[in-house]
Amino acid sequence: MDPITHLMTGAVLARSGFNRKAAYATLAMTLAAEAPDLDTLWSIRGPIAAFQHHRGWTHAFLGLPLEAAVVVGAVYLFHRWRLRRNKPTKHSAPLRWGLLYGFALIALLSHLLLDWTNNYGLRPFFPFNPHWYAGSLVFIFEPVIFGLLLIALIAPALFGLINSEVGARKAAFRGRDWAIAALIAIVALWGWRAVEQRQAIQLALNSQDFGSDPGSVPILHVYAEPYPANPFRWQVIVDTPDFYQLAAVDTFANTVATNPHSDIFYKPAETAATLAAKQSWLGHVYLDWSKLPLVTQSDTDPITGAITVTFRDLRFMYDTSFMQGREDPPLSGTVTLDSAHRVTRIKMDGHVQH
Incomplete structure (x- = not known):
């Protein structure tokens, strides 16, 4: 958080x-x-x-x-x-x-x-x-939790001002009831979101929109990633042996929206360049952390022979009010290799590692 x-x-x-x-x-x-x-x-x-x-x-x-x-x-x-x-x-x-x-x-x-x-x-x-x-119950910044905590901290002071106007005695400890109510509400929110998350996964499993032949595509895992504020909206990722497929799920309307042209990411075959990049500092750290890594390589530069290998995590490849996950996924990194597949530059979130 x-x-x-x-x-x-x-x-x-x-x-x-x-x-x-x-x-x-x-x-x-x-x-x-x-x-x-x-x-x-x-x-x-x-x-x-x-x-x-x-x-x-x-x-x-x-x-x-x-x-x-x-x-x-x-x-x-x-x-x-x-x-x-x-x-x-x-x-x-x-x-x-x-x-x-x-x-x-x-x-x-x-x-x-x-x-x-x-x-x-x-x-x-x-x-x-x-x-x-x-x-994966709430977004990295959750406005609802932020608001509940802020109210619990501000409300006692505001009511204290009102009480002082009418001459009420100032309490030594204020805001206990507000604090307890906020903490209970946060726990209830987590429970509510856990229910909606399970429903989102179930909707995706019951959907007939995954793969060219849904009946023959084995599903390895299904993940549901949260949107901020809205407990009914989820980004679902279906993991199959050959590809990942993304879908926007609305548990309130019971809908699953996915596009086979833009929401399917095929798992690329290993190449000498991706294997070398995975052995780099970034590669070791990224693959240790990432649950759904997508490792791709650029075309070879015709002049220098350089290749750039990009590391992305599909858990963050969706758009919210806080990030543009499709165009500029957060927590992405690149490894640039020369023609001999030696690492020449490493970047993380656009910042070069010196």
Whole structure:
């Protein structure tokens, strides 16, 4: 999920009751809810390094205890700084550092859960099990979840202003009911989307629009990828031995729309160029992550003999309000090879790896 959603999730979790148990709970849980994304610092070493390490050990169960310790340690240093600066140290809740550590772990787990629900996925058992897991229930940025969290954070302040106008006493802890309601609504949304996802897959399986002869085409897997906001709209990918076929499924109208001319992607045969590209740094990282890779090569340059091999993931090859998946698929990479099939350039999402 996006960083703002993670941060707001930590704050809403704290307001659901944890902030009543230990001082600095809101600060610690907000920081911890976003802490795993510190792996984006690998982007300093280039786009492939960032891609390789994103959602690695910082998103694994093994790394959470250390991350919780770092977060609580940072909060402790902040507390000591306030004491040295003679800042007010009165707290509405008692100082309980051990309890705060447990709350940070809960916030860190919320990060893993949110990332699992989208279609990028994560590796929670890394490094012992490098397998990627993705629920594909919601889009990487989900406006409905964002809105629920934002309301839970803003509404108590707005109602607090109204109460202050009428002279009501200001509560020490505000927004608990709003926070709990928002969290329940998010869980309900996931459940609703899981039902719609299964229905989308079933509609695709029952459709007679796949392949030139549907009865003779064995289906290996069927995947349903989410659109933002609309729980009834899904991009379904049917995986067969020879090709992938995409379809737009509407579970509300019970319709499956696919075009055999533009929605079928045949699995290309291996060539010396694609095999060499798959042995590159990008190739190893991409094929480790991608669930539905499409690896294609360009025509050979008649002057230099260079060939460009493109890596795309079919899970993201559809258009939304946030991306143009057909024209410019996100999370795509290219490997350029010379006439001897040696790697001369690697790019990820349009950025060259130096």
